[in-house]
């Protein structure tokens with residue numbers, strides 16, 4: 423019998439399952455304050471485990487560009503200068519996590535953001551029978567976040583990033599790469615950073631308790647070196 427496309431697909435999925443720890447799924451939610459390094463770690467875990475990293479901002483833009491039902495609703499709100507409603511955001515996430523590349527799992531990076539979102543999301547995934555396996559929380563102190571974010575500068579010309587403390591340019595205020603002028607993003611000013619952290623504490627941090635009660639939470643110390651944090655995360659995920 424000649425190998426047709428369907429049997430090739432079956433074979434591919436069989437190989438994938440064998441490679442992916444006996445087809446075990448890894449659906450995870452990643453929590454952490456701005457500046458915790460969550461995005462970087464999520465992207466590395468995504469490569470390591472071959473599951474997509476799903477960030478709300480990205481898939482919102484995607485849904486709008488693809489003019490999906492939820493994307494059209496989201497665009498209406500944005501055009502009116504309103505926040506995209508929870509229903510629409512959850513709808514977009516739910517559309518995304520049933521796609522074929524999420525078969526072996528996914529990493530939610532930056533969602534849910536509030537208890538209300540988490541509760542509606544739980545209801546939706548309960549109906550679809552897509553349980554979350556683990557919730558990772560990167561733990562970093564406020565002072566550490568302020569130190570990390572407020573020390574960042576970026577080149578006006580070539581956009582190279584520097585950090586006054588951890589990765590300084592050879593000459594103060596000048597890009598080592600192209601000689602361009604370095605500037606501080608308005609987002610990284612201390613009062614802006616502290617305001618963002620305050621919002622995170624009030625709205626998103628309660629999720630830590632929420633998922634702890636469900637027995638899903640695993641807390642990782644986010645003050646370590648990037649490489650060490652990654653090893654710890656991999657260890658936790660391989661252990662579940």
Ligand SMILES: [Zn+2]
Pocket residue numbers: 577578579580581582597598599600601602
């Ligand atoms: Zn430059």
